[in-house]
Amino acid sequence: MRISILPALAAAAVLAGCVAVPPTGPIVTAPTAPIVTPPVQPSNAVARQVVSSEMARRLPGRNVAPLTDCVMQNATMAELADIASLQGQSGAAGAVAAIVSRPATAQCIQRAAVA
Numbered sequence: 532m533r534i535s536i537l538p539a540l541a542a543a544a545v546l547a548g549c550v551a552v553p554p555t556g557p558i559v560t561a562p563t564a565p566i567v568t569p570p571v572q573p574s575n576a577v578a579r580q581v582v583s584s585e586m587a588r589r590l591p592g593r594n595v596a597p598l599t600d601c602v603m604q605n606a607t608m609a610e611l612a613d614i615a616s617l618q619g620q621s622g623a624a625g626a627v628a629a630i631v632s633r634p635a636t637a638q639c640i641q642r643a644a645v646a
Contacts, residue, residue, distance in 0.1 A: 577615040579603055585627040597646070601639035606630050 582602045586595035606614070610630060617623035630636055 574615045575603070575611060577618055578611040581614050581618050581623050582627055585624055597643035598640050601636055601643055602627060602630050605633055605636040605639065
């Protein structure tokens with residue numbers, strides 16, 4: 532029995548074209564943007580509630596919403612976080628008073644009181 536080698540050579544030649552050729556140059560990957568997680572924001576609702584209650588305690592019977600807005604606008608994120616954490620504590624009064632004593636906050640409050 533004689534076996535022909537010709538079909539095997541033809542199949543090998545066809546398959547040889549399917550071999551992947553490794554790249555010869557450096558492999559360059561596209562840069563990806565870093566994953567940035569946003570900072571945890573203080574609970575502005577809690578801070579606003581604390582500021583509002585402190586302003587109402589100092590100015591009973593007045594609409595303190597515009598005054599609270601002035602304090603909130605002139606407070607830093609760290610101060611708002613501190614105020615929110617002081618809910619129901621006596622230290623909240625001092626934290627609010629420190630923000631109220633700033634010139635920009637005092638001017639805002641004066642404008643709101645006139646309006």
